[in-house]
Amino acid sequence: MQQIVDDIAAQMASKSDKGAVASYIPQLACVDPNQFAISVALPDGSLYSAGCSETLFSIQSISKVFTLTLALGKLGERVWTRVGREPSGDPFNSIVQLEHEHGKPRNPFVNAGAIAIADAILHGHQPKETLAEILRFMRFMANDESITIDEKVARSELETGDRNASLAHFMASFGHFENSVDAVLGTYFHHCSIAMNTIQLATSGLFLANDGINPTTGYRVVSSNRAKRINSLMLMCGHYDGSGEFAFRVGLPGKSGVGGGILAVAPGKASIAVWSPGLDPIGNSKLGTQALELLVKRTGWSVFGK
Amino acid sequence: MQQIVDDIAAQMASKSDKGAVASYIPQLACVDPNQFAISVALPDGSLYSAGCSETLFSIQSISKVFTLTLALGKLGERVWTRVGREPSGDPFNSIVQLEHEHGKPRNPFVNAGAIAIADAILHGHQPKETLAEILRFMRFMANDESITIDEKVARSELETGDRNASLAHFMASFGHFENSVDAVLGTYFHHCSIAMNTIQLATSGLFLANDGINPTTGYRVVSSNRAKRINSLMLMCGHYDGSGEFAFRVGLPGKSGVGGGILAVAPGKASIAVWSPGLDPIGNSKLGTQALELLVKRTGWSVFGK
Amino acid sequence: MQQIVDDIAAQMASKSDKGAVASYIPQLACVDPNQFAISVALPDGSLYSAGCSETLFSIQSISKVFTLTLALGKLGERVWTRVGREPSGDPFNSIVQLEHEHGKPRNPFVNAGAIAIADAILHGHQPKETLAEILRFMRFMANDESITIDEKVARSELETGDRNASLAHFMASFGHFENSVDAVLGTYFHHCSIAMNTIQLATSGLFLANDGINPTTGYRVVSSNRAKRINSLMLMCGHYDGSGEFAFRVGLPGKSGVGGGILAVAPGKASIAVWSPGLDPIGNSKLGTQALELLVKRTGWSVFGK
C-alpha cells in the first residue's frame, strides 16, 4: 500500500494541469496549487500517506458528511423532513430546485441542504456551543485534539457568502428555520472552515468504511445501517452535478470540498483522504480525483466490481 | 440462498399494498398485480428462484441496460457524445433538461437518453435488422433462444407514445439524429417490449456481476472496466428521480422497468431479477424494491457496507 | 401619410445591417434580404404603401392572429381552456413552460399555443376543409381572392418541423388534442405558409383598428370587446420574449412572423403591415421593427402617449 500511495504522489507531482484554485473565497485563493497529499486508513489501524499529508487545509464541504452524521444522531429519521436524498442534477449553489420544491433541498450535500442541517443541529443553541460540539466530534473522530477552525477562512466566507445567504433566507421564507439566518450561516461557515490534514481526515472517515465503528477507538459512531446510507448519499450526491462522473471514474462514495480535499470510502476496505487545491470546472479537486482513480485501479476497490 | 428467496416470496405474497399497475400503456394495464417473482443468479452458474419466475413480463426500461451495452460495443466512448452520465434529478419523461442542455440527454437511462441510444445503434440500418440484433444479443445473454418481442405491447406503446415522440422530435430538432424519428421510435418501443422472465433476466445480467464475463457461456461481453461503469450508471440513474432512494434503501446498481421488473447487480456476487407489476408513485416496482431490500439485508450484499 | 411611408422606405433602404434571414426553414432561407415594404391602411379605406408592397411573402406566425380570431368565433371563451393569455417570458418554441404547466400553453401566439388553436379549429374536420375555411377567411379579410398557400414552404416546414412536432406530441400526451398530431401539424404548417403582401395584410388587420368591423366590407368580424382583447394579446405576447422590447420601442399591438412580416395595430387609427426578411436575434424583422418605430414617432400613434 505504501508503494501505491508513493507512486500516486509521484505521478501527481508530474502533472502539468493541476486545475484552478477556488477564487470565490479570498482566503482560499492564496493557497499554493502545487500541493498534493494522500492518506489511506485501513480498518486494522494502519495508515499510509504520501505528499504533504500533515499540511492543514480547509475541509469545506467535506464537513457536511460529519454534520449530517451528527444530525442523524440527534434527529434520527426526522432529518429527512428537512432535506431529501436524491441527486439534484444542479450545481452546488443552485436555488432553482429550492423554488420548485418549496424550499426543501434535494439532499444534505448541496449547500442549501447543509445549511438546513446546520439549522437542525443548532436547534435553539448558540452557534458557539454547536460549533464546540462539532469540533469535539471531529477531534474524537480523528483521534486528534489539535483540530480547530480557521477563523480567517470563516470570516472570509462570511464576507463573501451572499449566495449562501440567499439560499438561507430563501429557506427561511418558507418558515423552515428554527434559528435566525445569521446563527445558521455563522455555524455553517465555521464548520466549513475546519482545518485538517489528510491523515486526520482519512482517520475520521474510517467509521464509514467499517460498518459504523471507528476502529481506532472501538467506538460505534452510527449503526451499520446508517453508515451504509451515508455512503450511499456520498456516492449519489457527494460531488454535486459531477457525482455521476466521479462514480463512473472512481466508483467510491466520496465527498469533495472546494478547498481541494476529497474524502472517499471503500466500504469494508479503507477510508481515503486526498488533497490538492486545484479544481476542475465543477469545483472538485482535479488531481484528487485522478489520484483516487489510480488508487482504485491499483487496488480493485471500486464498489462496482474489480 | 433458496431459503432466502423462498422467505422473500412468502413475505411479498402477504403484503396488502402492492402498488398500482402502470396504466399509460394499455397493454400493460391488464396484468394481474398479484404476481411476484425473484431469481438470483450466481457467478458459479447456480440459480435460485421463487414465485412465478417463469412468467414472461415486459422488461420495458430494463432493456436500456442492454442497448447501452450494445452501443458501447459499437461506438465505444463516442456514446458519451450522445448522452451524458449524470443523474437528472427529473422524472423519466422530463423534457425540461433537454431544452436547457441543447437536446443532449443527461444519461442513457432516462427515456430521452435511451431513445438517443436507439438512434446510435440503428446507425442507418433498418429497425428490423437492429431489432433482430438486439434480440440475438438478449438470447445470447440469457442463454435462451425463446426470447421474443411482444408485438401487442409494442403496438400499444406506439399508439400511446406521444411523450416519447415529443422527446424524439425535440432531439431531432437539434440535428442530433442519424435516422428518422419513426425508425428510432419503432426500434425503441420494440426493444422495450421484449418479454422475459426473472430467470432469463437474472442470467442476462450476470456479466455485470462478473467483471464483464458471462459465466454461463464464458464469453466476455464487455471489459471489466466497462462493466463497472455500466454498474455505476445503473446505481446513479437506474431509477430516475427515485435513484437516490433506491441506493439508500437497497444499495445495489439496479434498473427498473415500468412493467414491474428490476434487474439488480451485486458486483462479484450475484445478478438478481425481481418482478411484481404494481408500481410506486415514481414508477418503480413496489414489491420488487422491498424484495431487494430484504435480500440485501439477509445477504449483506450492499455495495455500501455490511 | 404617403410622405411618411416614402421617407421610411428610403431610410430603410440605406441601412447596412438588415438582420439575418431565417435559416431553419430552407424555403425561407433563399429570400433576398434587401427587400422592404410598408403599407398603412386607415379606417376610412385609404391605403398608403412604399417599397415592394405587392411582393408576396410567407406570413408565418402572423397567421396566428387570424386563427385565434376564427377560434374565438367558433369556441368563444372556451378558447381559454386550451391556451392561457399571459406572456411566457420564453422563446417561441420553448417546451419548458409546457412541462411546468401540464401541457397548457401560456398564450395563443407561442408556437405551442397556435398549435393548440389549430387543434381547436380542426375539431374533427379534415385539415383540407379547415385550411379552405382559413383561406376563405383571409381572402375575405383582405378583400382579395388571390391569396393562397405556398405549398413549397408548407412542405419545407413539415420536413424540418421537428421542434413543432415535439410540442404537438407533448400536448397530445396530456390528452389535450381532439385530432391526430399529424392533422394538427399539417393544418398549422399550412396556415403559416399563406403568402401575402403588405397591402393585403394591412387590409386584413383593419378590423382590429376599427373596433371589430372591417371598414372595406362593413362586415363586423368580432365584437368591439373581442377586438380589444386580441389587441391586448398582440401587445403582450406578439413578439415572444421580445414583446417587452417591442412595446417599449414601438408601443403598438403587433404580431411578427419569421418570414419577416409584422402586422401592427394602432387602435382607432390604422392597421400597418411591414416586411423585411432579415431578423434580429429573437426572430423578429429587424428593419420592420425600426420602420414601425419611425412611423410611430412621426404619427404619435403609440398607445402609451404622444
Added chain:
Amino acid sequence: MQQIVDDIAAQMASKSDKGAVASYIPQLACVDPNQFAISVALPDGSLYSAGCSETLFSIQSISKVFTLTLALGKLGERVWTRVGREPSGDPFNSIVQLEHEHGKPRNPFVNAGAIAIADAILHGHQPKETLAEILRFMRFMANDESITIDEKVARSELETGDRNASLAHFMASFGHFENSVDAVLGTYFHHCSIAMNTIQLATSGLFLANDGINPTTGYRVVSSNRAKRINSLMLMCGHYDGSGEFAFRVGLPGKSGVGGGILAVAPGKASIAVWSPGLDPIGNSKLGTQALELLVKRTGWSVFGK
C-alpha cells in the same frame, strides 16, 4: 365623471367576495377589507373621487413606478444594464429567472428588479438620504407635503422579508450591487411602506397620462418618450404573472401593490388610483381590478380600442 366613480363605488360596496388581505406582512394583515376608494385625475386638473379616498394605505409595489422614474432621471438608459424590460412570466418573488439569467432581473417591477433599482438610486449614499429624496419626489408629484413612510409597516417588512433578502443576496453574489445588501433592503422596504390615499396617488401619476408633464405644477417630470416607456413597462409587467390578464380585462398600463392599491394610466386622458385591500390569488387588488374594468367600459379609455 363624478357619476361614474360614484356608480363604481356603489357597485363595489355591494360585492360579497372582496378577496383576501395580504397576510405575509403582519402589519398589512390587520387592514379592514371592506374599504374601497377611487380617484380619477384629469390633465385639466379636475379630480373625481368616491369611497374613502382620503384614507391612507401602504402603496407597496406602486412605489416601484416612482423609483424607476427617479432611477431613469439619475442613470438614464444605463438603468437597463441593471434590469431588463420583458415580462417574466413568473410570480413577483421568483428567483428561478435570476439564476438562469446571471442575476439580472427581467424588469424593474418584479421584486428583484425593484431591489436592483433601489441599489442604483442609493449609489453610495445613506439610505436615510435616499429615502428623503424619494419622499420629496412623492410629495412634489402628489403636490402634498404630508406624505410619509409608515415605519411600522417598514419594520414589519424587514422582520418578515426573508424572500426579498434572498433575492438581494442572490444578486449581490454576482457582484451586481454597489451598496450593502442591508442598505438596499432598508431602502426598498421603506419606499414600499410609503402611505398615501387615492387622491394623492392619482395626482402623482398624472405626468404619465400627460406626456411627462405634471399638469398641477406644470413641471416636466420626464420626457414624453420616457413617459411612454414607463407606461409600456407598466402594461407589460405591472401585475407580475397577472399582467396579461389585466391587459386583457382592463387594457390600461397599471401597477398594483400588495396593500391593495392600483395606479392606472389612460395616456392622454387620466391617471386613476383605486384601493381595496382584498387581493386575488396572484396578489392584485380584486375589487380594484373590477373597478378599473368598469371604469374603462364606461369611458372607452382602453388603449386597445373603444
